[in-house]
Amino acid sequence: MISIAIMGLGTVGTGVVKLVEENAASIQRKLGEPLQVKSILMRRIKESPYQSKMTLKFADILEDPEIRVVVETIGGVEAAYDYTRQLLAAGKHVVTANKQLVAEKGRELLQIAKEAGVNYLFEASVGGGIPVLHALTQTLVANRIDEVYGILNGTSNFILTNMTRNGAMFEDVLRDAQAKGYAEADPTADVQGIDAGRKTCILANLAFGVEVTPEKVPMEGIAELSLKDVGIAEAAGYGVKLVGRTLRMPGGGRTAYVAPHLVSRELPLSNVEDVFNAVVVRGNATEEVMFYGRGAGERPTASACVSDVVEALQNPKYRPEIGWQQDDGAFVDPAQLSSRFYFRIAGSAADAAAAFGQVEVLSESEETAFLTESVSGEQADQLSQPLKVLARMRVLA
Amino acid sequence: MISIAIMGLGTVGTGVVKLVEENAASIQRKLGEPLQVKSILMRRIKESPYQSKMTLKFADILEDPEIRVVVETIGGVEAAYDYTRQLLAAGKHVVTANKQLVAEKGRELLQIAKEAGVNYLFEASVGGGIPVLHALTQTLVANRIDEVYGILNGTSNFILTNMTRNGAMFEDVLRDAQAKGYAEADPTADVQGIDAGRKTCILANLAFGVEVTPEKVPMEGIAELSLKDVGIAEAAGYGVKLVGRTLRMPGGGRTAYVAPHLVSRELPLSNVEDVFNAVVVRGNATEEVMFYGRGAGERPTASACVSDVVEALQNPKYRPEIGWQQDDGAFVDPAQLSSRFYFRIAGSAADAAAAFGQVEVLSESEETAFLTESVSGEQADQLSQPLKVLARMRVLA
Numbered sequence: 001m002i003s004i005a006i007m008g009l010g011t012v013g014t015g016v017v018k019l020v021e022e023n024a025a026s027i028q029r030k031l032g033e034p035l036q037v038k039s040i041l042m043r044r045i046k047e048s049p050y051q052s053k054m055t056l057k058f059a060d061i062l063e064d065p066e067i068r069v070v071v072e073t074i075g076g077v078e079a080a081y082d083y084t085r086q087l088l089a090a091g092k093h094v095v096t097a098n099k100q101l102v103a104e105k106g107r108e109l110l111q112i113a114k115e116a117g118v119n120y121l122f123e124a125s126v127g128g129g130i131p132v133l134h135a136l137t138q139t140l141v142a143n144r145i146d147e148v149y150g151i152l153n154g155t156s157n158f159i160l161t162n163m164t165r166n167g168a169m170f171e172d173v174l175r176d177a178q179a180k181g182y183a184e185a186d187p188t189a190d191v192q193g194i195d196a197g198r199k200t201c202i203l204a205n206l207a208f209g210v211e212v213t214p215e216k217v218p219m220e221g222i223a224e225l226s227l228k229d230v231g232i233a234e235a236a237g238y239g240v241k242l243v244g245r246t247l248r249m250p251g252g253g254r255t256a257y258v259a260p261h262l263v264s265r266e267l268p269l270s271n272v273e274d275v276f277n278a279v280v281v282r283g284n285a286t287e288e289v290m291f292y293g294r295g296a297g298e299r300p301t302a303s304a305c306v307s308d309v310v311e312a313l314q315n316p317k318y319r320p321e322i323g324w325q326q327d328d329g330a331f332v333d334p335a336q337l338s339s340r341f342y343f344r345i346a347g348s349a350a351d352a353a354a355a356f357g358q359v360e361v362l363s364e365s366e367e368t369a370f371l372t373e374s375v376s377g378e379q380a381d382q383l384s385q386p387l388k389v390l391a392r393m394r395v396l397a
Numbered sequence: 398m399i400s401i402a403i404m405g406l407g408t409v410g411t412g413v414v415k416l417v418e419e420n421a422a423s424i425q426r427k428l429g430e431p432l433q434v435k436s437i438l439m440r441r442i443k444e445s446p447y448q449s450k451m452t453l454k455f456a457d458i459l460e461d462p463e464i465r466v467v468v469e470t471i472g473g474v475e476a477a478y479d480y481t482r483q484l485l486a487a488g489k490h491v492v493t494a495n496k497q498l499v500a501e502k503g504r505e506l507l508q509i510a511k512e513a514g515v516n517y518l519f520e521a522s523v524g525g526g527i528p529v530l531h532a533l534t535q536t537l538v539a540n541r542i543d544e545v546y547g548i549l550n551g552t553s554n555f556i557l558t559n560m561t562r563n564g565a566m567f568e569d570v571l572r573d574a575q576a577k578g579y580a581e582a583d584p585t586a587d588v589q590g591i592d593a594g595r596k597t598c599i600l601a602n603l604a605f606g607v608e609v610t611p612e613k614v615p616m617e618g619i620a621e622l623s624l625k626d627v628g629i630a631e632a633a634g635y636g637v638k639l640v641g642r643t644l645r646m647p648g649g650g651r652t653a654y655v656a657p658h659l660v661s662r663e664l665p666l667s668n669v670e671d672v673f674n675a676v677v678v679r680g681n682a683t684e685e686v687m688f689y690g691r692g693a694g695e696r697p698t699a700s701a702c703v704s705d706v707v708e709a710l711q712n713p714k715y716r717p718e719i720g721w722q723q724d725d726g727a728f729v730d731p732a733q734l735s736s737r738f739y740f741r742i743a744g745s746a747a748d749a750a751a752a753f754g755q756v757e758v759l760s761e762s763e764e765t766a767f768l769t770e771s772v773s774g775e776q777a778d779q780l781s782q783p784l785k786v787l788a789r790m791r792v793l794a
Binding site for chain 1: 423426525681684707712
């Protein structure tokens with residue numbers, strides 16, 4: 001009998017307990033032994049079918065030699081950080097869905113895991129049930145990874161989809177999403193791009209092996225997005241999507257950012273709707289591979305945690321490919337990255353052309369919406385200075 | 398220095414040699430030692446940058462104790478089967494892209510691998526560079542897999558996409574695909590659904606752990622498909638796709654088949670165009686997860702082979718989850734599977750309704766195209782007997 005523990009019994013933690021029970025037979029076939037959840041760390045004991053497993057004392061888990069893997073679903077940094085350090089140092093594998101902790105403290109925690117010879121695994125932290133991190137570190141190993149981008153926040157995508165489909169305003173769709181449980185009471189991290197930004201950092205760290213810390217990554221969300229721009233983009237053959245993106249820069253170094261984009265309907269990413277997530281990995285051998293599925297929710301996220309538990313038990317050695325070096329100073333401001341840009345201005349097509357030269361006009365009345373040729377973010381800033389800019393987004397095509 | 402060998406130096410074999418050279422640094426970081434291609438088995442020595450590695454004698458590879466992994470890219474069954482058996486029995490890992498061999502002899506070869514304590518890995522046999530088999534056996538382990546379906550043949554999908562997009566006839570697009578190198582001179586295995594059928598067998602074997610042999614799997618290709626049906630489907634909001642599909646039957650047992658389907662534009666699979674492949678895995682925890690990318694070609698397929706080589710070296714033990722039992726008699730004829738059906742008949746909507754009751758008419762002139770309610774394949778046969786059937790497809794929605 002193999003014993004594991006869970007810290008925190010929210011949505012994901014509950015899903016883990018249930019999945020371990022439900023899929024006991026197939027997990028046992030894989031591990032050669034049955035797997036049980038022995039202890040659950042709580043802040044207070046609640047009435048629950050799992051009450052007999054609950055404890056209030058972290059030491060009950062830390063000091064139990066039978067417990068080999070601990071699933072951390074506390075969230076946030078403080079307690080989760082402190083507990084994870086102690087558990088790894090004590091030689092226990094830790095599995096988590098906590099993207100904030102991995103993005104902010106992952107390098108340090110992986111270093112502790114390395115020294116203790118155990119695993120710190122976090123497949124569930126990006127893309128919920130979509131096994132993309134594993135692919136990035138394991139099955140795409142024969143590639144040089146050049147770029148990773150995707151729709152990483154289900155709440156934002158649900159809101160954007162409904163703005164597009166129903167011509168509804170941001171605030172109204174957000175209220176609807178909160179009522180349906182797709183958005184938190186405090187939606188800041190989701191709609192301001194912070195959640196997608198943390199996931200982008202994790203993808204960048206794994207893809208390039210060098211730390212990208214969240215404070216370097218410009219994060220723009222969808223809260224300022226106007227229905228007008230969504231409609232103009234749609235009519236021109238683009239979906240508006242909140243995209244987290246990290247890539248090698250043509251001149252060397254790497255960049256990362258989160259922002260709403262006009263995504264060409266030619267790209268499969270543009271067809272990712274509602275709460276679904278998708279991550280595209282561009283390798284020098286495979287070219288673009290896309291992973292698509294449910295990026296959140298009890299069962300998908302728990303599925304990723306349980307698969308990491310099985311992985312940690314099957315291959316208990318620390319794996320050097322899951323880890324990243326300290327920032328080497330080669331992070332480049334994404335303002336230096338070139339692409340086409342979308343602008344909506346209070347002005348005419350002539351004003352747009354006067355500022356940018358060749359432009360593709362998408363609509364013109366009192367306001368003009370247009371696409372520029374490929375320019376860097378800095379150039380887009382400079383060239384648009386004489387214009388009254390009402391909206392601006394990058395184009396992904 | 399770790400040495401491997403390659404058997405056959407066609408498209409995929411050449412790709413493997415190149416990728417091992419190109420990505421030497423990252424492979425070495427992962428393995429802790431450099432990796433080299435030491436020997437290449439040829440039927441005749443050719444002028445090539447790799448000429449010094451070439452040999453005509455299989456024994457040079459079989460009896461070389463330095464060679465730990467052999468990549469088989471010969472294709473077909475005869476020689477590939479014979480060599481693979483000998484190599485596995487001699488304790489060498491074998492990696493392959495040979496879907497015919499895995500579909501027809503996989504169970505036996507995995508049994509030999511198990512006895513010898515080595516790996517027989519075949520990620521490249523389905524979906525080229527898309528890491529779907531690995532996900533199925535490893536990272537989705539916390540799921541009960543209920544269904545796997547996908548677009549598994551790039552040639553067929555290229556032809557269908559061009560029929561739809563350009564209103565071109567099957568024969569014309571096939572000629573164009575052959576000119577572009579997307580279709581073989583003898584396209585039988587591709588356009589008759591045989592290639593997709595072999596891949597469907599491999600997916601079924603891994604998803605359910607029980608052998609599905611190709612001769613049990615009805616395989617229908619796109620060679621008989623009329624442009625008329627593609628157009629009617631398109632207008633009604635469906636893409637016509639060649640789908641390989643395996644699933645648990647509601648009444649127990651499992652089924653598998655390959656056939657053209659009307660795929661609802663609501664499903665992400667319907668947006669998979671040109672030579673791209675996509676595989677959807679439906680698990681009881683993750684729900685549907687889709688893997689999308691290039692299903693063929695030198696570099697994507699070679700990427701999957703090299704990742705399997707690294708995998709075999711990192712985790713050299715035989716893995717019980719990559720293997721399947723002998724057929725247990727629970728294979729169910731897909732004619733018992735229910736779905737909506739598309740029919741085009743020489744007759745009126747009244748004829749359609751007389752045969753099927755409630756129908757959704759898509760077009761009516763001298764011929765009538767319609768969708769039935771959900772019926773089994775057997776019922777669809779029986780109920781359509783009074784009709785002059787010109788075309789018939791299942792609907793996936």
